[in-house]
Amino acid sequence: MSANKTQPTSESVQAFLDTVQPERRRSDAQALDRLFREVTGFEPVMWGPSIIGYGAYHYVYASEREGDFLATGFAPRKSALSLYIMPGYQDFGDLLDRLGKHKHGRACLYINKLADVDQQVLAELIRAGLDGLDKIWPVRAAP
Numbered sequence: 001m002s003a004n005k006t007q008p009t010s011e012s013v014q015a016f017l018d019t020v021q022p023e024r025r026r027s028d029a030q031a032l033d034r035l036f037r038e039v040t041g042f043e044p045v046m047w048g049p050s051i052i053g054y055g056a057y058h059y060v061y062a063s064e065r066e067g068d069f070l071a072t073g074f075a076p077r078k079s080a081l082s083l084y085i086m087p088g089y090q091d092f093g094d095l096l097d098r099l100g101k102h103k104h105g106r107a108c109l110y111i112n113k114l115a116d117v118d119q120q121v122l123a124e125l126i127r128a129g130l131d132g133l134d135k136i137w138p139v140r141a142a143p
Contacts, residue, residue, distance in 0.1 A: 004067045008053070008143050011046040020076045028114040029076035032083075035119065039126045040072060045142040051075045051084070056142040057133060071139045072130050083109040085129040087136070095125045 017033060020026035033044060033052065042054040053070025060066040074083045084107060096104065100117035103110040109125075111117055133139055 004069060006048040006051060006069070008056070008070075009046045009048065011049075013044040013046055013052055016046060016050070016052070017076075024113065025076050025078075025081070028081060029074070031114055031119075032074050032076075032081065035123060036073065036126065039123050040130060042071075042141055044073070045070075047073065047142075050077075053084075053142055055130065055139045057137040057139050059137050068143075070142065071133055072126055080110040080112050081114070083111065083126075085109055085126050087129060087133050092125060092128060095121055095128060099125065 013033065017026065017029050020029045029052075036042075036052075036054045037044065040054040044052045044054055045056075047053040047070050051070065051073055052075070053073035055071030056068055057071050058066065058068050070084065072085050074081060074085075080103075087107065096102070098118060098121045100121070101112065102117060130139060
């Protein structure tokens, strides 16, 4: 069985954040880093070239596929801030209704700019996603 394409690296999170363009996206990414650190209590780790992860978990599916992945995190993409905070099997509709302007997929939340959302609600959402994940697969510090 093949490993996940996205793996933790030894690259510096701060060095990566310093390269984010444009300036507004970099500022939002730095603010998100502070928020994720505060809410999760984990030090960030780069996962692949552009995802900043906080915590990790080991999963084992019924298909016997298993691996490790980031518990929560974000990527400051060109088109939006992509936040990986919602396990795809949970319903956070009440929090999302209070969040502000966003889009979401099964396990990703997309925000154009941090000013578009209520950061207190975002903190609640990060915590809820992490707590929900931990009930299924224990969350630990990333390698």
